[in-house]
Amino acid sequence: MGSVRMTQITALVLRAVAAGYRYGFDVMEACDLPSGTAYPALRRLEKAGLLESSWETAEDAHAAGRPRRRTYVVTPSGVNALAEAEQKLAEARRLLGHLPPAPTVEA
Amino acid sequence: MRLSSLWIRFLSVLVPSDDRRDWTEEWQAELAAIGGSMTHAWGALADAWYLRTDGWTMDGMIRDVRTAFRGLVRSPFFTAIAGLTLAIGIGANTAIFSVVDAVLLNPLPYPESDRLVSYNFEAPGLAVQAPVIPLSEGLYLHYLENARSLDAFAVFNNGSVNLVTDGDPQQFASISVTSQYFDVLGIPPLLGRGLVEGEDRPGAEPVVVLGAAVWEQSFGSDPGILGRLVEMDGVQRRVVGVMPADVRALTEEVWLPLEIDTEGPVTGSLGLIGLGRLAEGITIEAADTEMQDLLMRFVEANSDALPPELIEQAGLASDVKALKELIVRDIRQILWVLLGTVGIVLLIACANVANLFLVRAEGRQRERALRAAMGASRLDIVRQYLTESIALAAGAGLVGLGLASLGVRGLMSLAGDGLPQVFEVGIDGSVLVFTLVISIGSGVLFGLFPAMGRGTRDLAHSLKDGGRSATGGRERFRVRSGLVVAQIALSLVLLVGSGLMLRSFAALRDVDPGFEAEGLLTFAYSLPEAEYADAAMVIDFHRRLSERLRALPGAERAGTITGMPLTGLNAASAMEPADQPFGEGELGPIIERRQVTPGFFAAMKIPIVDGRPLAWGDQGTEYRGVVISETLASAFWPGRSAVGQMIQSQGDTENPWEVVGVAGDVLFDAVQDEAQPVLYLPVMAGTAESPGVAYSGDVVVRVGADPLAAVQGARDALRAVDPRLPMINPRTVESVVEESMVSTSFTVILLGIAAGVALLLGTVGIYGVVAYIVSRRTQEIGVRMALGAPAATVLKGVIGQGLRLTAFGVVIGLLGAWGVSRALASLLYGVTATDPVTFIGTAGFLASVSLLATWIPARRASRVDPVQALRAE
Numbered sequence: 001m002g003s004v005r006m007t008q009i010t011a012l013v014l015r016a017v018a019a020g021y022r023y024g025f026d027v028m029e030a031c032d033l034p035s036g037t038a039y040p041a042l043r044r045l046e047k048a049g050l051l052e053s054s055w056e057t058a059e060d061a062h063a064a065g066r067p068r069r070r071t072y073v074v075t076p077s078g079v080n081a082l083a084e085a086e087q088k089l090a091e092a093r094r095l096l097g098h099l100p101p102a103p104t105v106e107a
Numbered sequence: 108m109r110l111s112s113l114w115i116r117f118l119s120v121l122v123p124s125d126d127r128r129d130w131t132e133e134w135q136a137e138l139a140a141i142g143g144s145m146t147h148a149w150g151a152l153a154d155a156w157y158l159r160t161d162g163w164t165m166d167g168m169i170r171d172v173r174t175a176f177r178g179l180v181r182s183p184f185f186t187a188i189a190g191l192t193l194a195i196g197i198g199a200n201t202a203i204f205s206v207v208d209a210v211l212l213n214p215l216p217y218p219e220s221d222r223l224v225s226y227n228f229e230a231p232g233l234a235v236q237a238p239v240i241p242l243s244e245g246l247y248l249h250y251l252e253n254a255r256s257l258d259a260f261a262v263f264n265n266g267s268v269n270l271v272t273d274g275d276p277q278q279f280a281s282i283s284v285t286s287q288y289f290d291v292l293g294i295p296p297l298l299g300r301g302l303v304e305g306e307d308r309p310g311a312e313p314v315v316v317l318g319a320a321v322w323e324q325s326f327g328s329d330p331g332i333l334g335r336l337v338e339m340d341g342v343q344r345r346v347v348g349v350m351p352a353d354v355r356a357l358t359e360e361v362w363l364p365l366e367i368d369t370e371g372p373v374t375g376s377l378g379l380i381g382l383g384r385l386a387e388g389i390t391i392e393a394a395d396t397e398m399q400d401l402l403m404r405f406v407e408a409n410s411d412a413l414p415p416e417l418i419e420q421a422g423l424a425s426d427v428k429a430l431k432e433l434i435v436r437d438i439r440q441i442l443w444v445l446l447g448t449v450g451i452v453l454l455i456a457c458a459n460v461a462n463l464f465l466v467r468a469e470g471r472q473r474e475r476a477l478r479a480a481m482g483a484s485r486l487d488i489v490r491q492y493l494t495e496s497i498a499l500a501a502g503a504g505l506v507g508l509g510l511a512s513l514g515v516r517g518l519m520s521l522a523g524d525g526l527p528q529v530f531e532v533g534i535d536g537s538v539l540v541f542t543l544v545i546s547i548g549s550g551v552l553f554g555l556f557p558a559m560g561r562g563t564r565d566l567a568h569s570l571k572d573g574g575r576s577a578t579g580g581r582e583r584f585r586v587r588s589g590l591v592v593a594q595i596a597l598s599l600v601l602l603v604g605s606g607l608m609l610r611s612f613a614a615l616r617d618v619d620p621g622f623e624a625e626g627l628l629t630f631a632y633s634l635p636e637a638e639y640a641d642a643a644m645v646i647d648f649h650r651r652l653s654e655r656l657r658a659l660p661g662a663e664r665a666g667t668i669t670g671m672p673l674t675g676l677n678a679a680s681a682m683e684p685a686d687q688p689f690g691e692g693e694l695g696p697i698i699e700r701r702q703v704t705p706g707f708f709a710a711m712k713i714p715i716v717d718g719r720p721l722a723w724g725d726q727g728t729e730y731r732g733v734v735i736s737e738t739l740a741s742a743f744w745p746g747r748s749a750v751g752q753m754i755q756s757q758g759d760t761e762n763p764w765e766v767v768g769v770a771g772d773v774l775f776d777a778v779q780d781e782a783q784p785v786l787y788l789p790v791m792a793g794t795a796e797s798p799g800v801a802y803s804g805d806v807v808v809r810v811g812a813d814p815l816a817a818v819q820g821a822r823d824a825l826r827a828v829d830p831r832l833p834m835i836n837p838r839t840v841e842s843v844v845e846e847s848m849v850s851t852s853f854t855v856i857l858l859g860i861a862a863g864v865a866l867l868l869g870t871v872g873i874y875g876v877v878a879y880i881v882s883r884r885t886q887e888i889g890v891r892m893a894l895g896a897p898a899a900t901v902l903k904g905v906i907g908q909g910l911r912l913t914a915f916g917v918v919i920g921l922l923g924a925w926g927v928s929r930a931l932a933s934l935l936y937g938v939t940a941t942d943p944v945t946f947i948g949t950a951g952f953l954a955s956v957s958l959l960a961t962w963i964p965a966r967r968a969s970r971v972d973p974v975q976a977l978r979a980e
Contacts, residue, residue, distance in 0.1 A: 025137040025147065035150025040157040047161075067136040070129070 004048035009033065011085045013041040014074065017051060018082055022071040042072060050078035111138045111148040121155040124484065130158065159486075175495040185467060186499065189460045193503035193549060195864060196456030198510030199449040201534070201542045205515055207442050208541070209532040215431055216531070218293040223430035224391060226250075226260075226381030226398065230421040244367050247285070247379060249405045256394040258386045261288040262379035268339045268361055269633060269833055272325045276833040278633070279321055283365035289316075289350075291384045298322075299333045299348035307364045315344040316362040319352040339363075341635030382430065391427055398425040437933075441854055444930055448601060448861045453549060455597050455868045458590045461553035462875055464496065465587050468557035489555075496554025497547055504546030508534065511542070521853055556586055584879075588912055591869075591876045595916025595957065596923055598862070598869035602949040603924035605858035607931055607938055610945060612855045614937030615848050620673060621773035621782070622711040627840035628814035628821060629671060632832060633803035642791045642798035646726050648828060649704045649790055655824035656808045657706075659817055665808035666707030667790075669801045671840075672773045673847040682786060684743040685753035685763045695757045698739060699775055700786045702801040707787075708734070708770055710807045711840075718750035718768030725767065726789040732767040739784035740769045754786070762794055778847050779936045807840060814839040854934060866956065873957045877909040878964035885971055893973035902969040909961030916957075917950050 004010055009031075016030045028038035045051040053072050061068035074082065112135060119131045134151050141147060179186045214220045247262045254260060263284040269276050289301030297319060306314055315337065317326075326332050336343045339361070350362070365379075385394055402425045406418050468475075475488060483491075512534055519532060639645050649667055656665035682698040689695045707713075708720045716737060725732035733754065740749035753763040772782035793799025810817040818837045825834050845852070881888075888901055928940040938945065 023137065023140070024133065025141055028147070028150075035147040036153030037150070039150060039154035043154070043157060043161075067132070067139055069136045069140065070133045 004044050004050065006081065006085050009037060010041050010045060011082075013038060014045055014050060014078060014082050014085070017045075017072050018074045018079070022073070023069050024072070027072070045078070046072070049075055050081050051075065109138075109143040111143045111145050114145070114148050115151055118151050118155045121159050121486075123158060126158055130155070171491060171494040172498060174491065175498045178495055179499060182467070185463060189463045190499055190503045190506065192456045192459050192868065193500060193546075194506035194510060196449075196453035197500075197504050197507030197542060197546055197549070198514060199861070199864075200446075200453050200545055201507055201511035201538060202514035202518060203442070203445050203449045204541050205511065205534055205538045206518060206532050207446050208535075208537055210435060211439060211442060212537070215434070220431075221429070222258075222385040223291065224257075224383050224385060224394060224427050225430050225433035226383055227426045227428075228402065228423060229426045230423045244379065245409070246402070246405055247367065247381065250381070250398065250401060251285075251287075253401050253404075254383075254394075254397060256386055256389045256397045257383040259287040259290040260381065260383045261285045261291050262367075262381050263288060263365060264379055268363065269635060269831070270321070270325060270361070271338045271831060276831050277325065278833040278835045279360045281361040281363055283363045285365050285367060288362070288382065291382050293384065294351070296348040297351045298330070299346070301348055301350075302362070302364055307367050309366055309368055311364065311366075313342050313344040314347045314364060315339060316348040316350055317346060318350050318360040318362075321360045322349045340633070341637035380433075383427075391429060395425060395427040398427055401425075437850070440930075440933060441850060444604075444854070444934070445857055447927075447930070448604065448858055451597050451601055452861050452864055452868075453545065455594050455865050455872075457549045457553045458594045458597075459868045459872055460496075460499075460549075461556040462587055462590050462872055464492075464553060464557045465583055465590075466875070466879065468492075469583065492557055493551060493554045497550035500546045500550030500553075504542050507546070508539075508542055511538075518857075521856065522849070556590070557583075584883075587876055587879070591872045591912050592916040592919065594869040594872045595913060595953065596920035598865040599917060599920025599950060599953050600924045600927060601858070601862040601865045602953055603920075603928060603946055604931060605855070605862040606945040606949045607928060607935055607940065607942060608851070608855045608858050610938040610942065611934070611936040612848070612851050615778050615851055618774070618778050620778065620844060621771050622672060622713050622840075624840040624844045626809055626811050626814060627711070627807055628810050628817050628837065629805050629807045629840050629843065630818075630821065630825075630837035631803065631805050631835035632667075632825070633835065634829075634832070636802055639800075639802065642800045645800040645802070646723075646790055650723060652806065652825065652828045653704060653706050655827055656806070656821060659808070659810060659820045659824065661811040662817070663809040663811075664706045664710035665806065666704045666710040667801075667804050667806045668704075668707050669702045669804040670775070671805045671807075671843055672711075672775050673778065673843055674775075676776050676783065681757040682754055683757050685755050685760070687743075688755075688760075689757060696742065696784060698786050699783045700788060700792075701775075702788045702790050702792050702804070703734075704790055707807065710809045711773075712809075713773055714771040715768050716771055717748055718766070720768055720770075721787065721789055726791050731762070731764045732789070733764040734768040734770050734787040735766055736770055736782070736785040736787075737772050738782050739786065740766075742784055764788070778844075814841075851934070851936070866953070869953075870956055870960045873909060873912060874960040874964065876912065877905065877961045878967075880908055881905060881964045881968040884968070888968050888971050889973040889975070892971060898969040901971075902965050905965035905968045906958075906961050909965065910958065913954055913957040913961070917954055920953075921946060921950055 012031045012033070013027055016027045019030070021027045021030045024039060024042060025035070027042065028035050031038060033041075042051065046053055051072050052075050053070050055070055056068040058068055115131055115134045115138070119127050122130045134148075134154075138144075138148055215223065217223060247260075250257075251260055261284055263282050265280070265282050268279055268281040270279055271277075284302065285307045286302045286304045289296070296316070299316075301316060302314070305311055317332070322328055322332060329335075332346050332349065335346050337346060338344075344363070383394070385391070402423065406415065406423070478488060478491075479485075515532055515534070634645060634648065639648065653665040653667070656662055676699055679697045679699050681695045683689050683695045703721065705721045705723055705725075708715055715734070717740070718734075721732060721734055724730060735743075735749060735754065743749065743754070744752055749766045749769050752766045754766055755763040770785075770787065773785065774780065775783055775785065791798050791800045806821075808817070808821060810821075815837075818834075821837065822834045825832055884905075892898070892901065924946065925941060932940040
């Protein structure tokens with residue numbers, strides 16, 4: 001098990017899985033990411049132990065009339081990591097909130 | 108099966124074997140869930156690549172590169188041969204590409220240059236062979252006033268001026284332009300300004316814009332040059348601007364206002380090339396449509412001068428082109444042919460290096476098997492091979508760049524004036540990218556060959572005998588044979604191409620231009636009109652000059668002509684025989700016209716087949732004698748003597764000329780074109796009111812063996828006649844002839860070099876393979892000879908193997924050459940693109956060379972000592 005650098009994309013993907021999107025393509029669509037970005041992020045998260053994947057049973061898949069799909073769920077350390085990431089985000093928002101509003105740029 | 112499913116299977120090869128099954132199943136299932144569309148399937152490549160490279164570390168890569176370099180350094184001979192072969196291929200491609208890039212791919216060096224267009228018209232119904240038909244002044248004014256699709260419009264014609272500074276005359280290429288010329292090009296001056304409206308009208312103050320080179324050379328970059336008066340062709344002109352050095356539209360160095368006479372005849376003489384800047388958002392087609400419209404309105408408004416039936420017969424149409432088209436013209440095709448040629452050379456070089464790598468791989472079977480045994484995947488081994496080949500190719504690319512920068516210089520001097528100077532050929536960013544791409548591309552190409560072949564399945568076998576068994580090499584041998592066949596085929600394609608060009612060149616050289624070029628010196632002159640206002644003065648200049656030149660030691664005859672033969676058509680008008688004029692609205696042939704002095708024909712050794720040459724007495728207003736060419740004589744007076752007949756400009760019955768002689772045909776345009784009908788007028792070709800004297804032209808003087816030795820004498824002679832006239836561009840007439848064939852000789856030389864390199868590499872290739880066969884079979888041959896097989900049988904067997912490869916290669920090569928030689932068709936002369944003699948001849952030549960390459964190692968095989976051969980094991 002390695003560690004993963006929590007980027008915007010990995011955090012987004014992790015959050016989507018935590019929200020209950022189980023399949024790779026569902027995650028991709030939920031995050032509005034191209035598949036070539038979403039998948040490597042899933043791989044990285046799984047390698048770091050924040051996600052866990054398993055395969056649907058053949059019966060379930062058969063009942064749904066399609067090939068079996070791989071499902072992803074968040075591990076306990078994934079839950080922690082997500083909480084940590086969200087806390088950092090809240091902190092960043094709070095700090096930004098103390099600053100006077102930035103001048104808007106005319107398009 | 109769905110495309111997306113195939114794609115996933117294809118990509119799965121990339122995925123490490125541990126993950127491969129799961130990976131494939133997951134992607135197939137996900138894609139199936141969304142209906143199998145390809146939209147989301149592309150991401151699988153990124154995913155697979157991520158998994159493949161996940162374990163790769165920078166350390167691992169560095170280790171690979173280090174191993175590769177160590178391997179290459181350990182076999183310096185191999186590295187040098189393979190590297191040099193590649194460097195030549197890459198260098199040749201880089202050199203040619205840098206020209207292609209500058210000339211064909213890069214825009215012209217002007218702001219928004221895609222909006223620049225040239226304007227001329229075409230008239231297919233006229234018997235004029237010129238590539239473009241220029242405009243008249245009236246038409247220019249008509250366009251200037253009415254054209255909406257152009258932001259700016261100008262016309263120009265080229266010339267030269269004599270600039271006198273400190274009593275020293277100097278000649279510069281000049282261009283006469285109308286006021287909007289610099290607006291069209293869109294370039295700001297370095298100093299001062301360009302031309303302004305009105306400066307191109309009669310009576311305006313004479314001004315001049317200097318190029319930076321002239322400003323530097325003749326005026327020492329004097330910042331106070333603006334407003335100064337300089338003397339050009341005897342006229343005092345005020346300097347109003349200096350243009351930066353990189354403005355080199357047509358190699359001119361000085362810009363003069365072109366005087367447009369608004370009161371003159373609307374149809375006046377032709378001779379102006381139009382140049383325009385398209386208005387924002389206007390396409391070339393739209394501009395062409397508008398110009399065509401305006402042209403027709405112009406014709407209607409001037410129907411007295413331009414009878415509509417005549418216009419219809421001529422098929423007059425406007426011709427708006429991108430300016431670049433006008434400049435690039437026929438260079439385009441030669442360049443693509445050359446790029447294709449060097450591309451083939453690089454392929455052959457890659458095949459050769461692949462062969463070398465294969466031989467080397469033989470010796471490294473054991474190493475490879477060992478690595479596989481220690482857990483290296485097949486892809487890891489391929490990666491190792493590729494790192495090595497790409498490292499070699501990258502090194503070769505560097506050397507190739509060096510070769511290319513030398514090559515570009517050679518190319519430019521070989522191409523001479525054939526390449527417009529507006530293009531800056533050199534090695535820039537895009538050339539570097541090109542070199543990088545072809546280097547890595549060829550590294551991958553030849554690196555994959557040794558990586559192919561046996562996988563890891565017969566590992567133990569490899570470890571045991573180190574790949575020495577004959578069976579182990581069979582697959583590789585097939586690959587090598589295939590490479591040799593490809594090399595022979597590609598070499599043959601190049602040989603056929605260069606053979607065809609060589610035959611064209613020989614045919615061109617055999618063309619009789621109608622005069623004798625050996626022993627002739629020529630130079631150009633240009634008289635300042637202001638100082639030679641009187642026609643008699645011009646005639647006197649010519650008479651005195653030819654007397655002086657004839658007095659040179661060894662000189663025989665001298666003469667002048669307005670425009671040397673073989674330098675292109677430049678002045679033409681519609682003529683008719685006075686005794687059988689053309690009817691109203693009927694268009695006579697357009698006849699090329701030249702003005703010559705009496706000595707011209709004798710100096711050039713152009714035979715006078717009937718009558719007499721021109722005499723000084725023909726130069727005047729009382730007696731108007733002309734000489735015509737044979738083609739013209741037989742066109743106007745077939746079956747009769749033309750001497751004594753009268754000839755006139757179409758419709759001009761007032762001023763006929765009497766034909767006093769008929770001269771042999773001379774080629775004025777390119778060598779490959781047919782003889783044009785030509786009218787030779789005296790120096791003063793007009794009437795007393797409008798003398799039409801020739802102010803500039805070319806002098807020819809026959810001086811004997813070494814024409815250039817007479818340059819100084821000729822210069823003194825010119826100076827004695829008028830000390831303020833510079834001698835322009837002295838050269839031998841033979842060099843004029845050679846230059847007229849420059850595009851052919853340029854192509855011949857480059858194709859010849861390419862074919863030579865291809866032949867050398869191909870020969871080395873086949874030699875290598877046959878020598879390899881022999882070394883592999885030494886043992887077997889030894890056994891057979893020990894059992895009593897005669898040497899001749901052994902020899903035959905080995906040669907047979909080599910010949911089979913050759914035969915395959917030749918057949919494929921002939922088919923290939925048949926397919927691609929068409930690309931050369933328009934560059935050929937006197938030979939068809941599928942000329943059987945060239946095809947059979949080059950095939951025979953290549954076959955005999957490869958037979959020799961086969962025979963040498965085969966003979967060694969037949970001399971094998973059975974005892975030694977057996978002991979070698």
